Amino acid sequence: MTKAIAHGYPRTLAVALAIGLGLWFATSEARIDTWASLLPLFEWMETTPLGVIGQSWGAVFATVQAVHLLGMALLGGAVLVADGRLLDLAFRDTPLLEVQTHCHRLFTCGLVTAALTGLFMTCGVAIKIYYLPVFWYKMLALAVGVAFVYGVRRPLLRQDSDQVHPAVLKLLAVASLMVWFTVAATGRWIGFSG
């Protein structure tokens, strides 16, 4: 079965290896030097127009936060429907490719909205969150999520689902739910830290 799952997915395995190496880096001592070298970038972010607006205009910052949540809601809805279909929990009578294609578009809209608003929010409180471990956990989870979606999930589901092992489809759904839950939960916890 392992051979059957691994066969024909070299790109999937390459991205999985990259994610694994990224996770290893994030837990190794080498990350500390990288983290220290990023401080000037975060100091500069606070001086950009986005950073100045974020610090001076509380109402703008709060509204952008709300739009960030709306982007996450769109992302969450798309993930739930797409993964529900992969797990055979919903829309079994609709072709898998069709559900995945349309949900992927909505997912990308949600992700872009959340990423742009997230960038604005980061500029507003750059130095504060630079020192928060939970911010880096979220960035790590987000990087894993993006690599997983665009490097593993989407290429796999773009082809005929009959060619994909059923166990792989289920694993994709479970991994997707876990990674996006982690992104959302760590993101929320940033608000409680610092």
Next chain:
Amino acid sequence: MNQAIYNFAVWLDTHGWSTALHESFYLYNWIETTHVLTLMFSLGLLFLIDLRMLGLALPGIPAGDLARRLHLPMLLGFSIMLITGLLLFYAIPVRTAQSLWFRMKVVLMVAAAINAWCFHHSMTTAGTGWDTARKAPPALQWGAGLSLCFWMLIVVFGRLIAYDWFDCRTGPPEPFATLSGCINEQTHY
């Protein structure tokens, strides 16, 4: 009316459980996190239904079918949001009851509930044949558009509750003081 709301909030504030919930770092934050994360669940599903009705998402799935199938999980999510929301209110009753944003959020939630009821009614009386069309009938499109607007504003106002711009203890000017429900010489904040 404002006096009655204030008295009720002060009464809730005297409960030991209210204070314990407010002062518990992990419990309060877990409840708030659940409240926000359930938003991704229930609001995300609601967005998909509304966008489908407007012809902007999932055209291959019949619109009525999508709404019926996502109805139950969406309601489950909204129930969790409601319960956690009530607990958050219970933890900080006086300040929340006198928050202008919270009051606007509640008004919009009532409007969204009425809109949802009308939407459901329109869907059941719309007959057949529209299900597979790219866009739903105009009445359902209006309902979906209103639903999107209401919920987006609810999220914005919900987020703004955390800010104290019009809190009674800051002495907001009229008409914000009245709209926030500030009471003369109030003792609890």
